Amino acid sequence: xxxxxxxxxxxxxxxxxxxxxxxxxxxxxxxxxxxxxxxxxxxxxxxxxxxxxxxxxxxxxxxxxxxxxxxxxxxxxxxxxxxxxxxxxxxxxxxxxxxxxxxxxxxxxxxxxxxxxxxxxxxxxxxxxxxxxxxxxxxxxxxxxxxxxxxxxxxxxxxxxxxxxxxxxxxxxxxxxxxxxxxxxxxxxxxxxxxxxxxxxxxxxxxxxxxxxxxxxxxxxxxxxxxxxxxxxxxxxxxxxxxxxxxxxxxxxxxxxxxxxxxxxxxxxxxxxxxxxxxxxxxxxxxxxxxxxxxx
Numbered sequence: 143x144x145x146x147x148x149x150x151x152x153x154x155x156x157x158x159x160x161x162x163x164x165x166x167x168x169x170x171x172x173x174x175x176x177x178x179x180x181x182x183x184x185x186x187x188x189x190x191x192x193x194x195x196x197x198x199x200x201x202x203x204x205x206x207x208x209x210x211x212x213x214x215x216x217x218x219x220x221x222x223x224x225x226x227x228x229x230x231x232x233x234x235x236x237x238x239x240x241x242x243x244x245x246x247x248x249x250x251x252x253x254x255x256x257x258x259x260x261x262x263x264x265x266x267x268x269x270x271x272x273x274x275x276x277x278x279x280x281x282x283x284x285x286x287x288x289x290x291x292x293x294x295x296x297x298x299x300x301x302x303x304x305x306x307x308x309x310x311x312x313x314x315x316x317x318x319x320x321x322x323x324x325x326x327x328x329x330x331x332x333x334x335x336x337x338x339x340x341x342x343x344x345x346x347x348x349x350x351x352x353x354x355x356x357x358x359x360x361x362x363x364x365x366x367x368x369x370x371x372x373x374x375x376x377x378x379x380x381x382x383x384x385x386x387x388x389x390x391x392x393x394x395x396x397x398x399x400x401x402x403x404x405x406x407x408x409x410x411x412x413x414x415x416x417x418x419x420x421x422x423x424x425x426x427x428x429x430x431x432x433x434x435x436x437x438x
Contacts, residue, residue: 143173145182155189165190200437204385207279216249219434220279223393224248227381228271230395231374234402237264244268263302270298271374278382285345286383288337294375295368304370316369323407327366336365353413355383356420360409390431390438392423 148166152159166174166181170190174183201209203219210220229244238261239247246254247268253260274297281290296313304310309317315333319326328336344350344358362376377394384391394402398419405416431438 144185146185148181148183151183151187157189202388203391203431203436203438204279204282204388206434206436207385211276211279219430219436221248222430222434224272224275227275227377227393228268230393231377232264232268232271233396234394234399235373237261237267239264239268248272263304266301267298270300270302273297274374274378275381278378278385282382282385284386286341286379288341291337291367291375291379294378295371298371298374310369315367318369320366320369322363322366322372323403325364325407327364333365333367337362337367340365350383350387350389352384352389352420352424353417355380355387355389356416357413358383360406360416363406390424390428392420392427394419394423395426398423 146154148159148162152162155162162171162183163181165171166183171183171187173187174181176182206218207220207223209215210218215221225241225245225248228248229239229241232239232244238258240254243254243260246252247265251269253265274294277290277294277297284290292313299305299310299312305312311317315337316330319329321327340358340361344354347354359376359380362379363372366372368375381391381393383389401415401419401422405419408415428438
């Protein structure tokens with residue numbers, strides 16, 4: 143077999159001598175060997191192809207939330223989500239804690255001094271809601287199941303005054319009929335079957351759209367499976383499912399509360415009200431992601 147020098151192969155392959163030496167040293171030229179410091183290259187050796195560039199994907203919002211949760215980074219988007227989602231979701235349901243008090247509880251496990259009396263349940267449900275957010279971040283990629291839904295409710299209501307009532311089922315479906323916004327909801331004895339049907343239909347398609355997630359939320363709230371805490375559990379589920387499907391999530395703020403309630407009430411006649419409300423909330427969250435330089 144005849145051998146060529148680096149210089150000769152560089153001319154043949156129309157590349158630099160340095161590139162030829164690099165190919166040889168990397169073992170990418172079959173049959174090439176060194177004699178002293180000189181490379182001997184088979185004259186019929188094939189020019190190595192270019193290595194495909196590795197495309198580094200930008201981390202998703204979920205990746206960042208998981209990382210910041212583990213490191214307990216202060217001031218990042220995990221910190222922001224914990225405070226904003228907890229404050230707004232609880233406030234919609236009547237919590238009297240201020241935004242600052244919610245932040246103090248998260249940051250210091252204490253509460254700011256206030257001249258007004260503070261409902262102990264508001265404090266307990268705030269700390270519990272922080273734990274719920276950790277759950278949806280940890281299990282974001284998992285399929286939505288009854289077990290996870292009940293776990294969220296159990297975590298949210300654990301230790302509250304409701305948990306001491308024998309008729310209140312913490313982490314389980316309601317025992318007594320209830321209403322939402324003056325509308326009748328699913329009877330207690332039918333809740334389990336209705337939730338199973340809803341989940342089966344929802345989980346049929348692996349990839350979900352924003353409208354799929356909102357539609358699930360409307361049906362979940364219409365069933366109203368728990369004695370109390372349905373809205374907060376439902377909004378946690380929406381946030382989780384957005385993370386799972388790489389959709390920009392959203393937080394329903396107190397300012398959007400009446401539009402949100404109207405959207406739920408009118409959904410079966412006009413879906414646009416609720417979708418537009420959620421899109422408005424999503425636009426706000428995009429600004430938050432822009433601030434933290436997170437791609438979406």
